[in-house]
Amino acid sequence: MQLVSLLVLAPSLPLAAAETVLGAFIFHRHGDRTTKSYTPVTLTPLGAEQVFTSGSWYRDNYISADAPSRINGVSSDLAVLSQLSITSSIDNVLQNSAQVFLQGLYPPAGNLATQKLANGSSINSPLNGYQYIPVNAVTSPTSGKGAEETNGWLQAGSGCTKAIASSNSYFQSAEYLATLDSTQEFYQSLLPVYNATFPSPNATFKNAYTIYDFVHVSTIHNTTSTIPSHDLLTPSTLHQLQTLADAHEFGLAYNASSPIRAIAGSVLAAQIVSALNTTLSAPAGKKSAQKLTTQFGAYGTFMAFFGLAGAPAASPDFYGVVDYASSFVFELVTNASLPAGAVDTADVSVRFLFTNGSASATNVPKAYPLFGRAETTLRWDVFVEEMDKFAIGTTAVWCQACGNTDGICSPASLGVATADDGGDGAADGGVSRPVAGVIGAVVAIAVILAVQGLIMLIGGLRLAKKETVALAKKASHDGVSVSTEGRV
Numbered sequence: 304m305q306l307v308s309l310l311v312l313a314p315s316l317p318l319a320a321a322e323t324v325l326g327a328f329i330f331h332r333h334g335d336r337t338t339k340s341y342t343p344v345t346l347t348p349l350g351a352e353q354v355f356t357s358g359s360w361y362r363d364n365y366i367s368a369d370a371p372s373r374i375n376g377v378s379s380d381l382a383v384l385s386q387l388s389i390t391s392s393i394d395n396v397l398q399n400s401a402q403v404f405l406q407g408l409y410p411p412a413g414n415l416a417t418q419k420l421a422n423g424s425s426i427n428s429p430l431n432g433y434q435y436i437p438v439n440a441v442t443s444p445t446s447g448k449g450a451e452e453t454n455g456w457l458q459a460g461s462g463c464t465k466a467i468a469s470s471n472s473y474f475q476s477a478e479y480l481a482t483l484d485s486t487q488e489f490y491q492s493l494l495p496v497y498n499a500t501f502p503s504p505n506a507t508f509k510n511a512y513t514i515y516d517f518v519h520v521s522t523i524h525n526t527t528s529t530i531p532s533h534d535l536l537t538p539s540t541l542h543q544l545q546t547l548a549d550a551h552e553f554g555l556a557y558n559a560s561s562p563i564r565a566i567a568g569s570v571l572a573a574q575i576v577s578a579l580n581t582t583l584s585a586p587a588g589k590k591s592a593q594k595l596t597t598q599f600g601a602y603g604t605f606m607a608f609f610g611l612a613g614a615p616a617a618s619p620d621f622y623g624v625v626d627y628a629s630s631f632v633f634e635l636v637t638n639a640s641l642p643a644g645a646v647d648t649a650d651v652s653v654r655f656l657f658t659n660g661s662a663s664a665t666n667v668p669k670a671y672p673l674f675g676r677a678e679t680t681l682r683w684d685v686f687v688e689e690m691d692k693f694a695i696g697t698t699a700v701w702c703q704a705c706g707n708t709d710g711i712c713s714p715a716s717l718g719v720a721t722a723d724d725g726g727d728g729a730a731d732g733g734v735s736r737p738v739a740g741v742i743g744a745v746v747a748i749a750v751i752l753a754v755q756g757l758i759m760l761i762g763g764l765r766l767a768k769k770e771t772v773a774l775a776k777k778a779s780h781d782g783v784s785v786s787t788e789g790r791v
């Protein structure tokens with residue numbers, strides 16, 4: 304009898320557990336903002352609404368007590384800071400967006416935030432239990448064997464000599480020159496709309512994104528009477544401005560023959576794997592473990608990552624600049640029942656989902672296959688193998704890939720002997736990964752912070768765009784004064 308019931312029960316055991324989400328990594332664009340043509344660039348109320356909507360959707364999907372894909376062990380109402388890692392480039396629009404997003408993710412907790420004091424009286428935090436979740440601009444390097452660097456903020460490609468040179472070479476490409484020529488008349492024909500901002504010599508494909516940005520922002524915020532010759536802005540004209548800007552930006556962000564151009568995507572890839580691995584390495588039941596990582600970044604980083612990860616093979620829409628408040632998420636999932644310790648990586652898979660514009664009940668993130676594969680749910684080890692093909696996660700590898708040899712990349716900073724300088728000289732943009740972990744750069748924290756700050760200030764693709772001079776040194780210097788908003 305006992306035997307019979309065992310036999311009946313046995314097959315049903317593995318089916319008992321439904322899919323569990325162990326953790327997630329979200330990469331997010333800012334919401335609606337003012338035009339890049341006039342500083343300061345700011346997040347608008349509409350933009351705040353957009354990122355709040357997205358934050359609320361992510362809450363409904365991953366955080367709430369009744370969330371359909373509730374992340375295992377995540378706190379539903381009161382944010383547990385150790386479970387969250389929220390970062391943003393140093394940029395007002397991105398940082399503000401991250402803050403508002405968090406208001407949707409963990410809204411004011413009301414009475415749940417009330418505490419009782421020793422003398423028996425109760426007190427709530429201000430603004431109805433508003434929750435204060437830090438948005439970190441730079442992850443602080445700790446000590447030891449290069450581990451601190453896997454979260455390094457070498458974001459956005461600038462400061463990377465070879466990436467800047469590669470981006471700039473876009474302006475010499477046959478593709479660019481042909482479009483510059485064929486669209487000359489088109490951009491000139493719209494001068495009555497924007498000649499006060501883009502005089503005739505500037506009204507060319509060279510400024511495709513800034514022109515599009517100026518016009519696009521105007522169509523959202525200006526009444527037609529305040530746009531000169533607004534009748535020229537027909538739907539077809541607006542569409543052409545947008546698709547030309549898309550082509551221009553994708554050209555600067557990614558080139559299959561020159562992967563270093565997409566350095567921002569390579570760094571992001573390493574950060575994604577590292578963050579998910581942090582979740583995966585912790586015991587499944589550990590309440591304090593990091594569970595949700597969210598990073599706010601520029602559309603150029605989306606494009607660089609999409610190019611590297613082969614997203615356009617899943618849909619040509621990935622060639623386009625993503626809308627405001629767009630996001631993608633990598634979710635870590637398993638069908639196995641959770642053990643007391645860390646989940647066996649063999650039981651874990653990763654799924655990529657993207658939504659163009661604010662995530663919401665009517666704009667639910669959709670799964671797409673990456674890496675030229677057919678399946679949307681990839682086994683962890685396969686996912687890591689694919690990401691590792693282009694991920695750059697340590698300063699040493701970054702320095703080699705970028706061909707940088709000073710600042711954080713000086714031998715002294717990297718902690719390597721100068722003896723084998725000769726070997727690096729031939730650096731060709733290829734990345735030799737294994738060396739990196741071993742070298743374990745021990746860099747003075749102050750130096751890292753200073754240089755990382757500098758790198759962020761320099762800004763990404765926009766810098767490359769501004770400078771046709773390929774010399775990175777020069778570009779870096781010029782770039783320091785460039786408004787950081789330029790790249791978002």
Ligand SMILES: *[C@@H]1O[C@H](CO)[C@@H](O)[C@H](O)[C@H]1NC(C)=O
Pocket residue numbers: 420422423424
């Ligand atoms: C209890 O302590 C808090 C903090 O010191 C104080 O603000 C409050 O007035 C006290 N309440 C009573 C009833 O004494």
Ligand SMILES: *[C@@H]1O[C@H](CO)[C@@H](O)[C@H](O)[C@H]1NC(C)=O
Pocket residue numbers: 472473475476477478479554558559560561
């Ligand atoms: C892509 O890179 C190749 C090799 O560096 C170059 O010949 C080509 O012009 C580039 N294309 C674009 C659009 O940048």
Ligand SMILES: *[C@@H]1O[C@H](CO)[C@@H](O)[C@H](O)[C@H]1NC(C)=O
Pocket residue numbers: 494495498499
């Ligand atoms: C812009 O174009 C309009 C209409 O063609 C013209 O009247 C105006 O003088 C131009 N403004 C500038 C600054 O060139």
Ligand SMILES: *[C@@H]1O[C@H](CO)[C@@H](O)[C@H](O)[C@H]1NC(C)=O
Pocket residue numbers: 500501502504505
């Ligand atoms: C127009 O282009 C020139 C030369 O590239 C540049 O110096 C100037 O700042 C540009 N003006 C605007 C308004 O973009």
Ligand SMILES: *[C@@H]1O[C@H](CO)[C@@H](O)[C@H](O)[C@H]1NC(C)=O
Pocket residue numbers: 496497517518521524525529530531
């Ligand atoms: C939209 O309005 C702003 C001022 O509110 C103005 O600076 C800008 O030129 C206008 N856009 C267009 C396309 O006219």
Ligand SMILES: *[C@@H]1O[C@H](CO)[C@@H](O)[C@H](O)[C@H]1NC(C)=O
Pocket residue numbers: 576577580581584687
């Ligand atoms: C994940 O973390 C573990 C423990 O720190 C480490 O041994 C492993 O190599 C990491 N895996 C990846 C893919 O980074």
Ligand SMILES: *[C@@H]1O[C@H](CO)[C@@H](O)[C@H](O)[C@H]1NC(C)=O
Pocket residue numbers: 549619620621622623624625626659
């Ligand atoms: C997002 O929407 C824009 C249109 O606003 C489009 O150009 C772009 O290709 C879309 N991207 C994706 C990945 O759907």
Ligand SMILES: *[C@@H]1O[C@H](CO)[C@@H](O)[C@H](O)[C@H]1NC(C)=O
Pocket residue numbers: 322636637638651652680
């Ligand atoms: C879990 O099982 C469901 C139903 O068979 C399947 O759709 C899903 O992809 C599985 N998830 C994982 C991580 O294997």
